[in-house]
């Protein structure tokens with residue numbers, strides 16, 4: 001069988017039906033219950049004779065792990081995708097959980113981000129299995145929970161508690177038709193401004209933490225973020241104050257105000273430098289009048305792979321075979337589980353999926369069936385190349 005014939009062991013019709021089944025199985029996060037979705041995926045793989053297990057973190061947070069062994073021992077390629085989706089939201093003209101198929105497109109929440117990507121990965125596993133697993137080593141497939149809320153019970157849990165590891169990984173997130181060799185990172189920080197409480201009739205003897213927080217927000221907004229990396233869709237970092245919480249009572253001068261920041265970061269930036277810049281900014285703002293505490297809440301490390309890495313080359317070659325043209329190679333603006341796969345587990349990773357980022361989290365989200373078929377073929381050809 002040629003690689004193309006192996007890839008074609010799964011049909012467009014089957015890929016469409018798998019995606020429709022997944023879209024029709026709601027898994028909105030919050031609350032993040034993916035139990036039914038995990039069952040659907042478990043059934044799809046088990047029906048093909050692919051060994052699969054469901055690993056429950058809680059009753060509703062379940063991760064699916066499947067393995068497909070090749071003909072000889074060798075390296076492991078990890079296919080990873082998330083089952084949870086953001087809530088449907090409003091303004092839909094289609095049923096967000098209907099999986100309607102219209103003019104070559106499947107509509108529904110998660111069609112692009114990323115049940116289509118999961119279906120393309122499952123389709124690739126099915127095709128390889130039907131063709132008799134003509135590769136060396138193995139494919140590890142994980143369909144995870146909790147991606148939209150930080151991955152602690154999904155990909156991070158699998159790495160830390162289940163010791164999932166591999167030589168290469170592909171994340172099937174929507175990639176807008178390009179091959180993504182990385183994503184920007186995210187740093188969540190919380191600063192607490194500390195003043196001194198007093199009766200509101202005597203602001204002169206108190207220290208108003210909200211006033212200091214207001215000055216801090218203004219100063220942080222003026223910070224110049226100079227670093228640039230053109231390969232990223234958004235080639236700079238960003239900083240936004242996204243939550244603020246302060247004060248106790250209308251007639252009290254507030255002694256505490258907390259601001260929470262979302263800092264998008266490039267691989268050339270470091271958590272240490274970013275934190276230090278913010279610390280200095282806050283120190284200038286508070287002067288001798290107040291004090292502050294700064295802490296990191298959570299970090300998604302930025303990822304950027306070398307374009308000459310064998311994993312990148314295999315995926316790019318597969319793209320060229322399927323599309324008959326070279327792909328654009330970019331870095332995604334938003335962070336994904338690739339951050340943990342690379343940053344926490346140290347595994348080389350690329351992102352490719354049939355979805356479009358512009359549709360993710362939007363009303364009338366859809367995935368194109370032709371894109372599903374191509375993505376499934378690209379995954380299969382990448383496997384046959386890397387695990388030759």
Ligand SMILES: [Zn+2]
Nearest residue numbers: 082113114173
């Ligand atoms: Zn996603």
